[in-house]
Amino acid sequence: MLTLLKMELEKLFRARSFYLSFIVLIAFVALMLWGFYTYAARKTGGQAVEQFKYTYESKQYFNGLTFALYSLLFSFTLLLPIFVSMSAGSQIASEARAGTLRMICARPISRASLIISKFLVTALHAGLLLTFFIGLNLVVGLIFVGWGNLELYPGPLNLVDAPGKIMRDEALMRFGYAVLSGTWALLVIAALALLCSVVFDSPVQATVMTIAAYLTLYIVGRVEFFEHLRPYFFTTDMDFWRDVFKPDIPWRSLWHYAYVCGAYTTGLLLTTVIIFERKDILT
C-alpha cells in the first residue's frame, strides 16, 4: 500500500496539471487584489483605499485578514472544486485512456488499495491547494492591504447575523481550521469525481460530470423554488466549512455537517471500490 501511495505521489508531482492549479490560484489572488483596489477607487470617487476602509463602521474593516477571507470564500465555491474534480476525475480514467490501467491491475495489488491510494493522493492535493491558497492570501493581504482584526458584518459573506469581531491571532488560527474543514468538505467532490473516473473512461467526461453535478446542485440549492430540497444536497452540507469563521463557532452544527460530509465521502468511496472491483477493464 505504501509503495502504491509513493508511486501515486510521484505521478501527482510529475503532472503538469498539479502545478497549473497553483498557478491559477496565484492568478486568482492577483485578480482579487485588482478587483479590491478598483472597487475601492470606483466607490470612493478616486479617493481609493483610505476612504474605502471607512465605509464600514470600523476604520480597519478592510485589512489583510478580510481580504484573505473574501478571496477564500469566493474561490471555494467555484474555483477549488474544479481543481479537485480535475485531480480526482483523472485518477482512474486517465490510466484507462493511456492504456496503463490494465497493466496496473495485473500487478499483485488489490483494486481497492489502488482506489484508496488514488483518493489519498487527491486528498493531499486538495489539502495542499487550500493551504497554499490561504497562505498566499494572508501574505498578499498583509503586504498589500495591512494587518488587523477580522471584523464581520451581516450581509456580505453571509457569515453572521450580527456584527462580530475575531482578534487577529485567533483569526489566524481560524484560517488554520479552515484548511482542515475546507479540505474535509472538498473530499466529497473528490470522492464523487473518483466515482465518475471509474464509471467513465474519459478523464474529461469524469471531470465535467462531477462539476456539472456540483454546479447543478449548488445553483438549484440557491433557487427559492427548490428550497425544500436544499437540505438533501451535498453542496448544502459542504458549506459547514465556513462556520470556523463565525465569532462563536457553532461546534455542534459543525461536527454534524462534518460527519454528513464524511458519510458522503466514505459512501461514495465504497461505491467506487465495489464498481471498480466488478469492472471489466478493457483498456
Add this chain to the structure above:
Amino acid sequence: MWVKLILLLLFCLMILGAVHFAQPAESEKSGSPAKVLHSLRLLTWNIGYAELEDDTRAHDKDLPAVAEVILRQDPDAVALQELTGKAQLNILLGLLHGKYRGAIAQQGREDRFEGVLVKDAGATFIPVAVGARYALGASFRPRQDSPEVLLLSAHADAFNAARRRTYTEALIDWARARAQSSEVFIAGDFNFELKAANETNLYTDNLKHDGESYSLILRHFHDLGRAAGDTAINDRRIDYIFGPPELEQIGRVEVLRGAAVGRMDHWPLLVEVGF
C-alpha cells in the same frame, strides 16, 4: 475485502456521528418560556399588501381584523406602516373604541404613511424628517411612574439598499440625539435583506449596504425581535423593533403569524420589555 469493511465501518461511524450531533428540534432548543413582563409592550405591523396587488397600501376592509389583534394583544404603543392616510387612521382609532390615540407621519414622496397608536392620553406625536421620507415619533409614559418612552415608526425603501442605508443613518442620528432624555424604541419595516441562509455568498453592493445599515443600528440599539424569526412571507425578517442597548429584561417576543388577513405580506411583531 478489508478495505471495503473499513469503508463500511467508517460510513456507519459518520452516519452515527451526524445523528449524534444533529441539532435538537426547535421545541427542545427553547428552554423555559420567556417570562412575561408588563412594563412596556410594543407592536409593529406593516399592514400593507404584497407587491403583486393593485394597491399595496393598507385596505379599509382589513381594519377590523387589525383592531382585533391590537385589542387582543393590548400593546402600550403600536407602530404601523403603509396606511393610506388620516381617514384610514381615524377608522382604525374608532374600531379601537377610544383606547388609543394616534397620528400619521407627514406625507413625503410616497403615497403611504407611517402611524403610531399610543394608549397614553398625554402622548405627543413628533414628525421626523428623514431625507425625502417622513417617520413618526410618539413620546409617552406607559405608566404614570415610568420614564418617558419615545417610539419611532419607520419604513425604509423597499427597492433600493442605498436609499435604505441613507434613511437608516438619518433615523439613527435623530434617535440618538433623543436617547439621553427618553427610552428610544424604533419599530418598523426596514426591508433589510440579510438572511444568510437564503443568499449566495457572493459580494453585492446591496448586501453591503443592508449589512452596514443593520450594523449601524446595532451599534446603538438592541434588536429585540431577533429570536422571533421571519416577519414576512418568503421567509423574510424585515420588520424590527430596536430598543435601548442596556435593556436587561426582554419578555415575550413573538411574531403573530396568524394575524395577517387579505393579501397582507407582513405579520405583526410583538415585544415586551422591562426597563
